[in-house]
Amino acid sequence: MAKNKDGNNSKNIKNNKSKSVMLSKLExxxxxxxxxxxxxxxxxxxxxxxxxxxxxxxxxxxCLLGALGFAIHAPMMYLKAMLKP
Structure with a gap:
């Protein structure tokens, strides 16, 4: 395992970082x-x-959103029917 200058291994550092992240999320x-x-x-x-x-x-x-949806949907259906052979 890789050790840093203080003699701690990198696994302990990762654990400490994950604990601090968990504590910040908890806060x-x-x-x-x-x-x-x-x-x-x-x-x-x-x-x-x-x-x-x-x-x-x-x-x-x-009601307004429904009317708008219908106003868009109805002409599209007629256009599709007209374009279909």
């Missing part, structure tokens, strides 16, 4: 959990009016 995960807790503490249940408004806007968006 990132803990920070993420703390951020989630903070968000959950300031959230509240929407009122009936807010919920209805969000539902209407979402439904309208879904």
């Amino acid at each position: 990132e995960f803990k920070a993420f959990i703390n951020q989630c807790k903070r968000v959950m503490m300031i959230t509240r249940r929407p009122s009936r009016d807010e919920f209805l408004m969000v539902s209407k806007v979402t439904g309208l968006g879904i």
Whole structure:
């Protein structure tokens, strides 16, 4: 095994690096959990009016995307039928 100047082998160095990477990932995960807790503490249940408004806007968006998809799909199907011998 290769040894560095301090007499430690390279395997120990790799283990130390992997441990530090794991610790940094664990710290990132803990920070993420703390951020989630903070968000959950300031959230509240929407009122009936807010919920209805969000539902209407979402439904309208879904309908618009569906209409756009249909507007693209229908002419393409007719073009394919016309081009097919």
